[in-house]
Amino acid sequence: MPASLLVAGHDRIAGAARRVMARCDELARVSATSGAIERVYLSTEHARVNRLAAEWMREIGMTTRQDAAGNQLGRIGPPDAPALLLGSHLDTVPDAGRYDGIVGVLMALEVVRLLRPPGAEGSASDPALPFALEVIAFSDEEGTRFGKALLGSSAVAGTWDADWWALTDADGTTLGEAFREFGLDPGRIGEAARHPDELVGYLEAHIEQGPELDRRGESLAVVSSIASARRFQLVVEGEARHAGGTPYDLRRDALLGASEAALAVERICRAEHHIIGTVGQLEAYPGAVNIIPGEARLSLDLRGEFDGERDRVWGAISRDVDEIMGRRGLRWHAREIHSAPAVFCAPLLQDVVREGILSTLPSGADDPAVIFSRAGHDGMAIGAVTDVGMLFLRNPDGISHHPDEAVAAGDVARGIQALAEAVLHRAAEPV
Amino acid sequence: MPASLLVAGHDRIAGAARRVMARCDELARVSATSGAIERVYLSTEHARVNRLAAEWMREIGMTTRQDAAGNQLGRIGPPDAPALLLGSHLDTVPDAGRYDGIVGVLMALEVVRLLRPPGAEGSASDPALPFALEVIAFSDEEGTRFGKALLGSSAVAGTWDADWWALTDADGTTLGEAFREFGLDPGRIGEAARHPDELVGYLEAHIEQGPELDRRGESLAVVSSIASARRFQLVVEGEARHAGGTPYDLRRDALLGASEAALAVERICRAEHHIIGTVGQLEAYPGAVNIIPGEARLSLDLRGEFDGERDRVWGAISRDVDEIMGRRGLRWHAREIHSAPAVFCAPLLQDVVREGILSTLPSGADDPAVIFSRAGHDGMAIGAVTDVGMLFLRNPDGISHHPDEAVAAGDVARGIQALAEAVLHRAAEPV
Numbered sequence: 001m002p003a004s005l006l007v008a009g010h011d012r013i014a015g016a017a018r019r020v021m022a023r024c025d026e027l028a029r030v031s032a033t034s035g036a037i038e039r040v041y042l043s044t045e046h047a048r049v050n051r052l053a054a055e056w057m058r059e060i061g062m063t064t065r066q067d068a069a070g071n072q073l074g075r076i077g078p079p080d081a082p083a084l085l086l087g088s089h090l091d092t093v094p095d096a097g098r099y100d101g102i103v104g105v106l107m108a109l110e111v112v113r114l115l116r117p118p119g120a121e122g123s124a125s126d127p128a129l130p131f132a133l134e135v136i137a138f139s140d141e142e143g144t145r146f147g148k149a150l151l152g153s154s155a156v157a158g159t160w161d162a163d164w165w166a167l168t169d170a171d172g173t174t175l176g177e178a179f180r181e182f183g184l185d186p187g188r189i190g191e192a193a194r195h196p197d198e199l200v201g202y203l204e205a206h207i208e209q210g211p212e213l214d215r216r217g218e219s220l221a222v223v224s225s226i227a228s229a230r231r232f233q234l235v236v237e238g239e240a241r242h243a244g245g246t247p248y249d250l251r252r253d254a255l256l257g258a259s260e261a262a263l264a265v266e267r268i269c270r271a272e273h274h275i276i277g278t279v280g281q282l283e284a285y286p287g288a289v290n291i292i293p294g295e296a297r298l299s300l301d302l303r304g305e306f307d308g309e310r311d312r313v314w315g316a317i318s319r320d321v322d323e324i325m326g327r328r329g330l331r332w333h334a335r336e337i338h339s340a341p342a343v344f345c346a347p348l349l350q351d352v353v354r355e356g357i358l359s360t361l362p363s364g365a366d367d368p369a370v371i372f373s374r375a376g377h378d379g380m381a382i383g384a385v386t387d388v389g390m391l392f393l394r395n396p397d398g399i400s401h402h403p404d405e406a407v408a409a410g411d412v413a414r415g416i417q418a419l420a421e422a423v424l425h426r427a428a429e430p431v
Numbered sequence: 432m433p434a435s436l437l438v439a440g441h442d443r444i445a446g447a448a449r450r451v452m453a454r455c456d457e458l459a460r461v462s463a464t465s466g467a468i469e470r471v472y473l474s475t476e477h478a479r480v481n482r483l484a485a486e487w488m489r490e491i492g493m494t495t496r497q498d499a500a501g502n503q504l505g506r507i508g509p510p511d512a513p514a515l516l517l518g519s520h521l522d523t524v525p526d527a528g529r530y531d532g533i534v535g536v537l538m539a540l541e542v543v544r545l546l547r548p549p550g551a552e553g554s555a556s557d558p559a560l561p562f563a564l565e566v567i568a569f570s571d572e573e574g575t576r577f578g579k580a581l582l583g584s585s586a587v588a589g590t591w592d593a594d595w596w597a598l599t600d601a602d603g604t605t606l607g608e609a610f611r612e613f614g615l616d617p618g619r620i621g622e623a624a625r626h627p628d629e630l631v632g633y634l635e636a637h638i639e640q641g642p643e644l645d646r647r648g649e650s651l652a653v654v655s656s657i658a659s660a661r662r663f664q665l666v667v668e669g670e671a672r673h674a675g676g677t678p679y680d681l682r683r684d685a686l687l688g689a690s691e692a693a694l695a696v697e698r699i700c701r702a703e704h705h706i707i708g709t710v711g712q713l714e715a716y717p718g719a720v721n722i723i724p725g726e727a728r729l730s731l732d733l734r735g736e737f738d739g740e741r742d743r744v745w746g747a748i749s750r751d752v753d754e755i756m757g758r759r760g761l762r763w764h765a766r767e768i769h770s771a772p773a774v775f776c777a778p779l780l781q782d783v784v785r786e787g788i789l790s791t792l793p794s795g796a797d798d799p800a801v802i803f804s805r806a807g808h809d810g811m812a813i814g815a816v817t818d819v820g821m822l823f824l825r826n827p828d829g830i831s832h833h834p835d836e837a838v839a840a841g842d843v844a845r846g847i848q849a850l851a852e853a854v855l856h857r858a859a860e861p862v
Binding site for chain 1: 639641662673675677678679689690691700701709712713715723724734806832833
């Protein structure tokens with residue numbers, strides 16, 4: 001069992017957790033819609049939460065900057081040393097909860113506060129670490145405004161795609177125009193990119209967005225990987241005919257084929273251990289009450305811990321859909337609209353997160369849970385430029401992307417302690 | 432076997448059928464869309480086909496008028512005698528075929544031409560019948576423009592509903608405004624209504640809009656009834672959650688419940704003899720690729736020959752859907768949006784149609800097919816004011832409401848002969 005490296009009493013950590021909870025409430029009031037939480041990329045709400053985050057960064061002695069993609073950063077430590085990045089995102093989905101992303105940014109600030117030398121409160125002195133610490137508040141993880149997720153972290157990873165400038169929001173504003181309206185220069189986007197040599201790694205705390213920890217009765221988990229995901233649009237083609245005059249044996253009803261396909265996705269994925277398939281969209285055409293649907297379109301979102309397993313399941317689904325459509329005299333095809341390989345958390349960072357969590361448990365406790373993230377995270381983009389490690393916090397009933405999203409202050413306290421310990425354990429290893 | 436009452440040679444009837452086919456082609460060119468057929472209620476195309484029909488009515492000695500609902504009528508015979516109505520409709524669905532409705536109006540004109548005394552061609556002399564003959568071209572059967580079907584025939588039946596004036600088309604024009612733009616006065620709609628005493632009955636020839644006759648290898652059928660129909664909108668409620676983070680046992684996926692319901696409709700109705708159920712619309716909400724659908728809406732169109740059988744099947748579907756939704760932790764409810772009782776063709780008119788069809792068959796032939804119409808027809812409205820009889824023509828492969836809709840000239844010839852014989856047989860019975 002690893003030793004606790006952190007010199008911080010229970011009261012100090014509990015106070016840090018209370019501050020995180022209060023700031024989550026404060027940020028929840030910065031919203032485009034009253035009575036609900038919505039903060040999208042390059043909005044006035046985005047600018048306001050960046051200003052608040054910068055203020056909180058400076059309060060603990062960090063130097064701050066907003067980068068060329070609107071990410072808010074704070075840094076403390078030797079100017080020329082590589083940095084360990086800590087953080088998450090401050091943007092939200094529509095009608096969001098108040099913790100997804102946000103709690104990870106605020107916990108990172110408390111970790112920096114805890115790791116500063118005793119008595120340094122309010123000064124600009126550095127933590128005694130062999131690397132600098134940077135807290136990053138990513139500007140766009142959810143992709144709510146432009147439909148493309150991970151814009152903020154992609155800019156940092158240097159994987160920004162020039163095609164994205166033409167993406168438009170619901171009002172027809174392009175991403176390029178929104179940059180200029182926000183006061184950013186699209187021509188300087190490259191300046192947000194970090195070089196691998198500048199970075200030691202990226203550590204993020206995030207609510208689980210699932211019920212695993214809640215079911216196990218545990219507070220914290222080591223994240224092993226971020227799910228691999230593929231998304232498809234399936235088109236089923238039959239024949240639109242008169243609903244009254246066409247007997248069943250002459251029908252080629254595209255909607256019934258699509259319905260069977262949606263149920264096949266559920267059946268096949270349920271039988272697998274770690275694969276989740278979801279049909280979130282389904283529409284029938286022409287969509288008249290008295291016409292047999294001649295066409296149906298459905299989406300498929302397929303996630304798994306391993307790319308190979310996910311691809312094998314897609315093969316099984318395809319064979320089943322072939323059988324369904326053949327039996328019903330329908331044609332079908334699928335277009336892949338998104339594909340992201342699984343991103344594995346670096347073994348060293350998994351180790352230090354495990355050690356951090358163990359420091360919060362009684363001596364002799366079992367190893368903490370190791371789970372993979374079925375949801376996407378900034379680490380998926382950042383993984384292209386540095387090592388990624390993640391810590392999950394218990395998320396009651398697994399409710400996320402919803403106003404009822406919750407996290408307990410006690411779990412936040414344990415998470416802050418674990419993350420601070422993880423940073424210290426990382427500091428004990430070669431940079 | 433009844434005697435043939437009609438004095439008309441084969442050549443004359445074949446000529447009549449050729450004229451019907453040529454006029455179907457001519458009317459097909461009167462369309463709001465080039466390269467397709469679309470004629471909706473109170474449009475300039477409606478006015479044009481009414482003028483053509485009136486011209487053709489006058490050509491065979493009929494006096495013509497357009498009634499207060501835009502129906503085109505022609506009359507021949509004693510001014511004070513009750514009339515036997517013959518006809519169908521001239522409006523179409525979008526991207527329609529050229530025969531649905533239209534062929535019945537044009538066949539009625541040929542029946543009038545055949546029944547006029549020999550040598551009367553071009554004069555206004557009357558058929559020697561104990562009733563007048565009227566040909567009616569209904570102005571709106573399909574309901575394409577205002578979503579409400581049978582507007583023309585409802586006006587004639589005296590069942591026009593004042594609420595309909597507020598119905599709007601896709602451009603927001605109300606039915607009342609469209610009346611005035613067409614040159615009709617909404618305040619005079621009551622003048623289109625006929626009194627039962629003025630009418631002997633209503634006889635209509637129509638393509639089958641189904642494959643029964645084509646499969647039997649027969650040309651013509653007696654229609655026993657027009658299907659009873661009920662339409663519902665079903666709403667399924669579950670819980671919208673994150674597609675990645677929510678394992679299957681925590682999901683309440685409304686779309687999967689709706690998919691099972693659509694398949695249950697098919698399974699239950701297939702097991703019945705004379706019930707057809709169709710789900711033509713299905714949508715999932717919020718309809719995002721990465722969110723489990725929290726709500727789904729689907730339509731159900733349920734048709735059967737008998738109201739009681741149809742209602743029993745709706746009961747069976749409801750019980751099945753209860754079980755599906757209960758098992759999946761979903762709620763559901765249904766709203767009935769349309770209900771029409773079955774309309775039975777009058778026994779006397781079924782008899783005379785049967786005798787008419789027999790006159791076209793070799794001596795000793797079996798009785799013709801008797802089938803019920805799963806599609807709606809003007810007779811559903813007209814049944815409120817007079818007896819209804821219908822004759823179906825073979826419809827190759829049952830394709831209707833589609834540019835490939837077809838009917839053979841030979842079948843049209845046999846249909847004209849059968850319909851003329853039916854009128855003469857009706858004339859032999861008390862008025």
